[in-house]
Amino acid sequence: xxxxxxxxxxxxxxxxxxxxxxxxxxxxxxxxxxxxxxxxxxxxxxxxxxxxxxxxxxxxxxxxxxxxxxxxxxxxxxxxxxxxxxxxxxxxxxxxxxxxxxxxxxxxxxxxxxxxxxxxxxxxxxxxxxxxxxxxxxxxxxxxxxxxxxxxxxxxxxxxxxxxxxxxxxxxxxxxxxxxxxxxxxxxxxxxxxxxxxxxxxxxxxxxxxxxxxxxxxxxxxxxxxxxxxxxxxxxxxxxxxxxxxxxxxxxxxxxxxxxxxxxxxxxxxxxxxxxxxxxxxxxxxxxxxxxxxxxxxxxxxxxxxxxxxxxxx
Numbered sequence: 001x002x003x004x005x006x007x008x009x010x011x012x013x014x015x016x017x018x019x020x021x022x023x024x025x026x027x028x029x030x031x032x033x034x035x036x037x038x039x040x041x042x043x044x045x046x047x048x049x050x051x052x053x054x055x056x057x058x059x060x061x062x063x064x065x066x067x068x069x070x071x072x073x074x075x076x077x078x079x080x081x082x083x084x085x086x087x088x089x090x091x092x093x094x095x096x097x098x099x100x101x102x103x104x105x106x107x108x109x110x111x112x113x114x115x116x117x118x119x120x121x122x123x124x125x126x127x128x129x130x131x132x133x134x135x136x137x138x139x140x141x142x143x144x145x146x147x148x149x150x151x152x153x154x155x156x157x158x159x160x161x162x163x164x165x166x167x168x169x170x171x172x173x174x175x176x177x178x179x180x181x182x183x184x185x186x187x188x189x190x191x192x193x194x195x196x197x198x199x200x201x202x203x204x205x206x207x208x209x210x211x212x213x214x215x216x217x218x219x220x221x222x223x224x225x226x227x228x229x230x231x232x233x234x235x236x237x238x239x240x241x242x243x244x245x246x247x248x249x250x251x252x253x254x255x256x257x258x259x260x261x262x263x264x265x266x267x268x269x270x271x272x273x274x275x276x277x278x279x280x281x282x283x284x285x286x287x288x289x290x291x292x293x294x295x296x297x298x299x300x301x302x303x304x305x306x307x308x309x310x311x312x313x314x
Contacts, residue, residue, distance in 0.1 A: 091125055095159065214287070
């Protein structure tokens with residue numbers, strides 16, 4: 001292997017693909033910043049975006065504008081999810097830079113590895129938040145206030161693993177704010193349906209992030225970081241089964257509340273099958289398999305989006 005290839009490979013963050021586009025094609029000066037916002041691992045953008053799109057699809061029959069204006073809202077949420085996921089990850093890395101240096105999976109991140117200075121990371125965070133704010137002010141006043149309210153959860157989340165055994169629950173509250181936002185953008189208010197959707201998405205995240213947390217449980221135990229994976233141990237699979245089942249039930253309730261078409265329940269069934277496969281497939285003592293199953297939630301989210309989208313068509 002050529003020396004330059006070895007050097008590039010040595011900088012690839014452990015849970016990113018060796019062939020990811022950032023390490024392969026991005027300008028060298030931009031790579032540390034793209035890695036700060038996890039552009040080399042896009043799975044988080046999908047997991048943040050899906051609840052937004054579920055909510056938008058669920059609310060779309062009430063949209064009074066043209067199809068193109070609705071499409072524009074969907075696209076704004078794409079950019080918003082990308083930027084705000086990046087901002088959240090950057091902030092998380094700023095707070096966790098000392099912990100990340102002690103964990104094998106995260107030691108190559110830009111801050112603990114010295115590729116980016118602290119002041120540079122803070123400046124980059126501010127820039128991302130400004131872009132996110134510019135997107136937010138395109139919406140109605142209620143949605144703007146609701147979006148700003150999410151910043152409290154974002155600010156507290158990185159500290160949760162120091163304080164409580166269930167930081168995954170706090171991530172669920174934070175990461176699924178879009179399940180409320182999509183509805184608020186269309187309706188200018190909230191109601192029982194988006195709240196049921198948000199509750200279901202919260203449980204979905206609680207389960208899949210518990211799977212993700214099993215990758216780090218040994219390092220977490222050594223440095224004293226708390227997680228649902230450590231709290232549950234061998235009880236994780238039964239917990240996943242119950243949590244996913246409750247999530248599916250709440251999604252069904254949300255569908256019932258908006259009187260969605262029967263096709264919604266067909267795709268919800270396929271979504272349930274996918275989650276059942278996850279529980280059967282995952283091995284909590286195999287980090288590579290945990291990561292694989294965790295990433296499959298991108299596909300689970302797509303199935304549920306089809307449920308909402310097709311169920312909302314008149």
